[in-house]
Each structure stands twice: as C-alpha cells, then as structure tokens.
Amino acid sequence: MQTTRQLLLAALAALATLATTCVPAHAGPEAHPRPVTPRGAFEPSEQNNINVFRKVSPSVVHITTLDVQRDLFSRNVQEVPHGTGTGFIWDEQGHIVTNFHVIQGSDLFRVTLSDQTSFDARLVGAFVDRDIAVLRITAPRDKLLPIAVGSSRDLQVGQNVYAIGNPFGLDQTLTRGIVSALNREIDSLNRRSIRGVIQTDAAINPGNSGGPLLDSAGRLIGVNTQIYSPSGASAGIGFAIPVDEVNRVVPRLIRDGRFIRxxxxxxxxxxxxxxxxxxxxxxxxxxxxxxxxxxxxxxxxxxxxxxxxxxxxxxxxxxxxxxxxxxxxxxxxxxxxxxxxxxxxxxxxxxxxxxxxxxxxxxxx
Incomplete structure (x- = not known):
C-alpha cells in the first residue's frame, strides 16, 4: 500500500508532465516594445492649429440652460438641464456672447469656463433679428480672457477658418475648414433676414451654436449659428453671423439691455x-x-x-x-x-x- 509521501510524489510528477505538454515545442524569442521613432517638428499648418486652439480655447465657454422643477410631494425645487450651447468671453466685465436660440425659452443659465469652473449667468439683452444674446457672469478677472475681435469685411473665399465649440456636449472641440462663400442670407427666428452671412465647411454640429468662427490668426470673424443638413449633423455647410454685425449689436445690448432700432x-x-x-x-x-x-x-x-x-x-x-x-x-x-x-x-x-x-x-x- 502506497504511503502518503509516495502518492504526493506521483501527483506532482503528473502535474509536471501536463505542464510540459502545454508549452510549445518551438517557442519564439522574448518580445520587447519597439523603439519610438522621434516625431520631428510639426508642419507649419499643424503648429498653427495648435497655436489657435491654445490661444482661443480659454475664451470659449459651455452654456447650459436650466429649467426649475418642483417635486409634487416634497415641494423641493431643483434645476434640471434644458439645453446646451457655446459662447465666448466678450470682455473683462464678464459679458458672454452667444446665439439667442441657445438661451431661448429659459430663465436660468450656467456658464462653464475652460477650466471647468461654473458660474450662474443672467441675461443682459438679446436681439432676435440677428440671433445674438449677451449673458453676464460674476467671475474673477484672471478667469475672464476676452476673445480677440477681427473683421469680416475683408474675408476671402478659400481662407482657413476654425470653429471651437461644444458639439453634442463635448467640451472644447476644434474643427477646421475654409470660408466657402460670403454674403449668404439666412432667416432669423422671427423670419427677418440676416445678411452678409459667412458660409464655411468647418464641421459645425448641434452644440456649436453661439461659438466663435476664427481666422488663422485666432481672431473672431463670426458667430456660428446654423447648419444646413438633412440629417441634423454636419454636412459641410455651416453659417456664421459676421463679426462686424456682432461688434455693432453687442455694445448696444450691453448699454441698453436691448437693441433700440x-x-x-x-x-x-x-x-x-x-x-x-x-x-x-x-x-x-x-x-x-x-x-x-x-x-x-x-x-x-x-x-x-x-x-x-x-x-x-x-x-x-x-x-x-x-x-x-x-x-x-x-x-x-x-x-x-x-x-x-x-x-x-x-x-x-x-x-x-x-x-x-x-x-x-x-x-x-
């Protein structure tokens, strides 16, 4: 009769035999990560993309509109997100420019800066005819980095443009394209014509509304406002209100609270x-x-x-x-x-x- 020691030795031998049969007879050499090839310098166009985003993204904000809901039983009040869009910092006083249709139908607004700090905002004024609205937040001066304002009167079809926004709620998204056409005409919410509109093929999607359209120097040249798309997503035809119009309307909204025609x-x-x-x-x-x-x-x-x-x-x-x-x-x-x-x-x-x-x-x- 086998002893306990003998039984244990037999079991260990069987395990060793099984392990040996599982190892390939001709195993390859030990593998190592490939060495990294140095990238080298960015192409000039790539470097400009990077520079524009770094320069302007701190001026771009995420806007959330809120609804107030009251619990039927507890009577507690809570703020529920209603919609989102994009805006940008206009000045060091905390004025934020966006589209009117971004904030339409809401009384409560929250602005989230690029560093993810959020501030409640109030409506300063809006001009529906041009789909422009101005909000204001109270934030530390060092967080308020106004966007650089350019000109739209000297734009050329074919020049590079950039859009920064929050499409589908995705913060701080950069897209690039060209000025596809100038002097387009679109309808505002009240059916008034907005003229001199910039057409671009830079990808603009829901959530980009109210965000800046930029030239290759990172200057504001328009406010992204509409897309033409049978599917509802970017089809390469986006429209921006020209900055010359924005620069005419916004100061009057700040001064008067409305556009006095x-x-x-x-x-x-x-x-x-x-x-x-x-x-x-x-x-x-x-x-x-x-x-x-x-x-x-x-x-x-x-x-x-x-x-x-x-x-x-x-x-x-x-x-x-x-x-x-x-x-x-x-x-x-x-x-x-x-x-x-x-x-x-x-x-x-x-x-x-x-x-x-x-x-x-x-x-x-």
Missing part, C-alpha cells in the same frame, strides 16, 4: 400694393405716426379720397443713396444708425423723385 414712424404697405399700383421697388408708406419723424418731415402716406380712389403717397427708394428693395432692406439700413441720427431719404411720388432729410426717432418695439 432707429425709426421713421411709418407703416409700410404690403408687396401686393407695389404690384397693383406698379410702384417702384422700395417701401410704400401707408400710415404716418403722429409726432413721428416722418410726420415732422412731411412724408405722405397712400390714402383714398371721398370717392374711394387711391391718392398716391411716398415710396422710400433709398436711404443715404443706398437703394432699398423692401421693408427688410430699410430696417437693415436703419439698424446701422442710432436714434437721433439724421438720414437722407430718396422718395418717389407720382413719378417724381425728391430727397428729404429725416431725424430718426426710437422704435417702440
């Missing part, structure tokens, strides 16, 4: 009036407000006499010698001025042309 104090006729009466292109006046600039300047509206026949009034065909085709043209030209400015109107009445100086008033809209 200069006004003539008239009511314009519909396009059908021009067609029916074969009037020239422009704005046919069908009413003049009492105590309005138009009234003071003697502008005459279209009307009817006692027999119901139409009495010709004035058609505004140009402002400061810039021709206008319709009401949208006129409003766009007036928005470049301030209440109290004087403009020169070119007026048509019964085939005769005259010019009239008018001191602009303030719109009540």
């Amino acid at each position: 200069p006004a003539l104090g008239i009511t314009s006729g519909p396009p059908q009036l021009h067609q029916a009466l074969r009037l020239p292109k422009g704005v046919a006046i069908v009413a003049v407000g009492q105590r309005s600039p138009a009234k003071a300047a003697g502008l005459q509206p279209f009307s009817r006499d006692r027999n119901g026949r139409i009495v010709n009034g004035d058609v505004i065909t140009a402002i400061n010698d810039e021709a206008i085709a319709d009401l949208d043209d006129m409003l766009s030209l007036l928005e470049r001025r301030q209440p109290g400015d004087t403009v020169r109107l070119t007026l048509w009445r019964e085939g005769k042309i005259r010019q009239q100086a008018v001191k602009l008033g303030e719109s009540d809209q």
